[in-house]
Amino acid sequence: xxxxxxxxxxxxxxxxxxxxxxxxxxxxxxxxxxxxxxxxxxxxxxxxxxxxxxxxxxxxxxxxxxxxxxxxxxxxxxxx
Numbered sequence: 283x284x285x286x287x288x289x290x291x292x293x294x295x296x297x298x299x300x301x302x303x304x305x306x307x308x309x310x311x312x313x314x315x316x317x318x319x320x321x322x323x324x325x326x327x328x329x330x331x332x333x334x335x336x337x338x339x340x341x342x343x344x345x346x347x348x349x350x351x352x353x354x355x356x357x358x359x360x361x362x
Contacts, residue, residue, distance in 0.1 A: 295324075295350045302344050309336040312350065322352035 290301035295316040302315065309324055318324060324336045327349040336342060336350070 291344045291348075292346050293344055293348045293350065296352055304344075306341050306343050308338065309340045309342065310338040312336065312342065313338070316350075316352075318352055321355055323355050324350055324352055326350050 290303060291305060293300055293302050295312070295318075298316070300315055302312075307315070312318075313324055326334045326336055326342065328334060
C-alpha cells in the first residue's frame, strides 16, 4: 500500500484548479470533484503524446500539475 501524500494534490480540470484529496482517484471521483455531467467525457492531457480518455471506473494516479479536460460525449462533426 502506498503512503498517503503529505498534502492535497493540485490538478486542473477545464482550466480550473482543484485539490485532489488523495493520490489515486477513479474517473467517477474526478468527475464528482469537478461536477462533470454524463454529457461529457473526461480526458487527461499527455504532453507529447495522445491524450487519454478516463473511464468512470478507471483509477488515475495523480501528480501535482496534472491537466484534464472535458469534451461532449457525442460529437456531431459538421452540425451547427
